């Protein structure tokens with residue numbers, strides 16, 4: 001008697017199915033180790049979300065998934081435990097994180113890193129910067145506002161059509177300026193890859209590495225952030241001098257007390 005699958009599906013579909021299954025397996029192996037699954041079930045029990053729907057993005061350092069909560073959507077970022085990101089972190093960031101977390105092992109660092117992203121998103125939200133609102137975190141899993149619609153996640157600026165690069169510049173100045181002056185933070189990894197285009201505006205994401213404006217590296221990092229974007233704006237047809245951009249976001253007076261003169 002022929003096997004059921006042979007009868008039901010033609011050969012090509014079965015192969016496609018197997019390929020999907022292999023990808024699915026790989027994803028499960030890479031992200032959902034035992035302790036991550038426990039963290040997810042804990043967040044589900046807390047009512048943070050009901051289910052993970054599908055991956056929005058999977059990378060070396062982790063994955064971002066769309067999740068459902070009733071009729072709403074949320075975004076769930078899973079950092080990979082035992083992850084290599086910390087080997088590549090600049091020494092200043094690693095030092096700060098170690099001090100903050102008082103941990104030596106990578107697992108502990110990943111957890112501290114997840115908490116840090118949650119904290120930074122909270123500070124940015126409070127300051128009025130457009131970023132995903134943080135909803136919760138547990139171990140290496142962060143739950144935040146989903147940026148997108150029922151049709152899917154918002155595209156990265158890198159992949160979006162830029163209709164008005166002049167308006168984009170104004171918007172960047174406003175968001176980065178609010179970040180430095182009100183939240184008193186420098187993003188440190190800002191680029192068209194870590195900025196989403198949503199609803200005709202921008203949303204800043206991927207903020208775990210942000211540093212205080214008082215940090216000795218803050219100015220250098222801010223300079224790098226605006227230089228990245230100046231290049232992008234130039235290609236999009238709106239050339240801007242990095243020095244002017246830097247001054248417009250408060251880079252000349254970084255770390256000054258905002259209440260003083």
Ligand SMILES: Nc1ncnc2c1ncn2[C@@H]1O[C@H](COP(=O)(O)OP(=O)(O)O)[C@@H](O)[C@H]1O
Pocket residue numbers: 056057058059061062063064075077132144145146147148153154155156193194205206207
């Ligand atoms: N809150 C969110 N809503 C919708 N999509 C998101 C959200 N956060 C991240 N993404 C998507 O996931 C990708 C990876 O997220 P990111 O925070 O940049 O992590 P990393 O670069 O460390 O992998 C982003 O480029 C974006 O496409």
Ligand SMILES: [Mg+2]
Pocket residue numbers: 193194206
């Ligand atoms: Mg990113």
